Each structure stands twice: as structure tokens, then as C-alpha cells.
Amino acid sequence: MQHRHPHQRAHTRREPPKRLGADRTLALELDVCAAYRIPHSEFLRWSADDRDKAIWHHLWKRQTCPNCDTRRDEWDESRGGHRHAYAGEKRRCRGCEVKAATQASIVPEDGEGVYVVLVPNEEVRRANA
Structure with missing residues (x-):
């Protein structure tokens, strides 16, 4: 109740x-x-x-x-727009690289619903403090 x-x-x-x-x-x-x-x-x-x-x-x-x-x-x-309003540009993001590499390491044994997020590296944080 x-x-x-x-x-x-x-x-x-x-x-x-x-x-x-x-x-x-x-x-x-x-x-x-x-x-x-x-x-x-x-x-x-x-x-x-x-x-x-x-x-x-x-x-x-x-x-x-x-x-x-x-x-x-x-x-x-x-x-009022233009067919070529934007041009594509290649860019590299280190965060996306790390995220993609970690995503590629997910295996079926990890189970369903597993996804990757970026979290601060505590060792780097302590070293820079």
C-alpha cells in the first residue's frame, strides 16, 4: 500500500x-x-x-x-540556404579513439547492455595535482 x-x-x-x-x-x-x-x-x-x-x-x-x-x-x-552550405572535414578526437578501442574490447561474456563511458584517469589526476 x-x-x-x-x-x-x-x-x-x-x-x-x-x-x-x-x-x-x-x-x-x-x-x-x-x-x-x-x-x-x-x-x-x-x-x-x-x-x-x-x-x-x-x-x-x-x-x-x-x-x-x-x-x-x-x-x-x-x-535561402545553399546546396554546399557546409563542407566535410576530418577531425581526430583522442576521447573518441579511446572510447572506440574500449568498445571493441567488449566480448559476449560481458553480457547485454554493456557500453563505454569515459571517466577521468585517477593516476593522471593525482600526477597533475
Whole structure:
């Protein structure tokens, strides 16, 4: 049995409030709040100018490709872009090299769900302290 504070309402609703489906502005505001990890009530305390900027920035980022970090209109000549707006450039990242080498060392015996993250090397940190 779940205990709750006497002033808390029980959450019995199983589907989202109808307002969320009907109010596109509220849905967008909640997306922005999720991105900033703030409650909607805090977002509403922001000035109208700051809220507008956050919403427009969110919409702009939503149009950005997560893979290449460009937007379609940057490439589309009918929208003021250019077919050759960007050029590819090779770069080397030591962190990516280390991560890829460690990823390659994962074997089936490690099990499912194993992935690689980079963590500070404590020996190097102590030597530089």
C-alpha cells in the first residue's frame, strides 16, 4: 500500500488530461520545461520575452538534425540556404579513439547492455595535482 501526505491528491487518472492533447501551446511549454528540467510553474514566472526566446530556441533546436547538427533550411536554396552550405572535414578526437578501442574490447561474456563511458584517469589526476 502506498502512503501519501494527507494534503496530496491521489493520482487515479490513467490518461493525460484532455487539455494536453488540445492545447498545443501548453504541450510546447512542457517540452521546453522538460528540456530545461524545470517545473511549468517556474517557466511561467519568467518574463514573456524570456519564455518566447526559450520556445523559439527549442523549436529551432527541434529542426536541427541530431546526427550532423544542421537544419534543412540551411541546405534548401528555396529557403535561402545553399546546396554546399557546409563542407566535410576530418577531425581526430583522442576521447573518441579511446572510447572506440574500449568498445571493441567488449566480448559476449560481458553480457547485454554493456557500453563505454569515459571517466577521468585517477593516476593522471593525482600526477597533475
